[in-house]
Amino acid sequence: MKKLINDPLNVANELVEGLVDAYNGEAVHVGARSLVLKNIQDGKVALLVGGGSGHEPIYHGLVGRNLADGAACGDIFAAPPPDIVFEATQAVHRGKGVLYLYGNYAGDVMNFDIGSELADEEGIPVKTVLIWDDVASAPPTEKHKRRGIAGLVPVVKLAGAASQTATSLDSLEATARKAVLQTRSVGVALAPGAIPATGKPTFDLEEDKIGLGMGIHGEQGVAELPMQTADDLTPMMLNLIFEDFEKDAEVAPLSAGDEIVFFVNSLGATTMMECLICLRKARQFLTERGLIIHDVIVGPLVTCQEMAGISFSITRLDEELKPLWDMPCQSFCYSKMAGSWGA
């Protein structure tokens, strides 16, 4: 795989430098490898995201207005070390504590936890909310084993909005937990991406097969299936999300009248054309079931290099989450005006 890079071992540092350039002064580089908003209001409950690099425009691209205040960036596909998490924590803290919000991966959890212990030693209160939206990665009774995938975009959007008015770290934590609980995703892998340092594929998948529920690094999914058409695959994937809401005792089933945000994500190489063809079928499926699509996101926001594949995420809004969704936001990864399209 041809990649336009320099020293393969310096990819993560150089991409973060480029990201700072893209922010054009709105966000700055802090410590070893963190990105932090230039203007964070005093007395604000801070929101920190983060994770491995190589999945751009997330996670660091979600630093922005009414979004995350900062991001701790790891090396390619690797969790940020604790001192990077700690540096980012210090940089975003404005006296009211810091909420860590990131995808549920073992390395990330260990390193963010140590970062929070370092913060604690400095008297900075930290709470953690894990994002675990991938319904294919474990049953609803074992949510602690689920991975965080594309659902992190709507979750961070909602938590970022909530952080603007949150009066305490506890109240922001509660809203973020609700956003996670109401967000479910399912993905499908068509072909692997290539690891920048080695050029090797991140996993193996036969040419005529697709990995239903396969993780963005090739983690085991639900099934390997023969290649399908968009119209056959889309309902199959959406059914997994519906079944999950139904089976999970912690949430109500998705039912007619529910208002949702629907997100079609490309893992990188899957084209906008394919995303739109799937969206067309998905809207049919969702409206037939009486769901009200309050807003739509389409695009390659949670990627794994040139991996081919797609994921669908559904976030159910309620009277608390809907006004948060309708707040405007701006970042490198995702921006929107006030309200929703079509409203």
Next chain:
Amino acid sequence: MPKTALDAPQVISMLQEVCQAIIAAEPLLTDADRALGDGDHGLGMQRGMTAALEKLGALDPESTGIDKAFSTVGMAMMSTMGGASGALFGTLFRNGGKAIAGNSHFGTAELAELLKVGLEGVMSRGGAKPGDKTMIDALHPAAEKALQEAAAGSPFAEAINAVAAAGEAGRDASENLIATMGRAKTLGEKSLGKPDAGACSVAIILRTMAEFSAK
């Protein structure tokens, strides 16, 4: 002549030898991890121990506590390795070091306390237990042995030699375990017949400590 207990300058020298031993073992650790994981353990440990060596060299041996020497290694590993192994080996040295703060010498009792608390830290951080085919399968028997030696009041050089042997036996026994954690878990029974790479690192660390103490 076998040492009875180590003072802070000796602890720093011992840890420098540990760093060098792991750096030299990179090909062995890489091979072990390539068989079961994603093959990055050797390079990660090499990177962590290279940073630790530099940090140890910058310490003032006369004014550094023995706890600080261990936690310096832990912080260097955490900062430079990233991922799960940086967090776990970092926790082993950092928590273990903290547990012996205030002690002026590193003897059998301190060895037992360091391994006991380090092991607890690794287990609570990573969620693995003995038998999961991880670094714990070398660390757990080593810590148990150290506690026995401390209870028996064994001389330090003898005790650490027995602890290293227990770690090596644990590493060897990990060949017969099926991986249930990390990336190797998808291999299932295919993981049989090979030792865990993290357990190999633990065995090398303990053996190097024992060799230093026997000199």
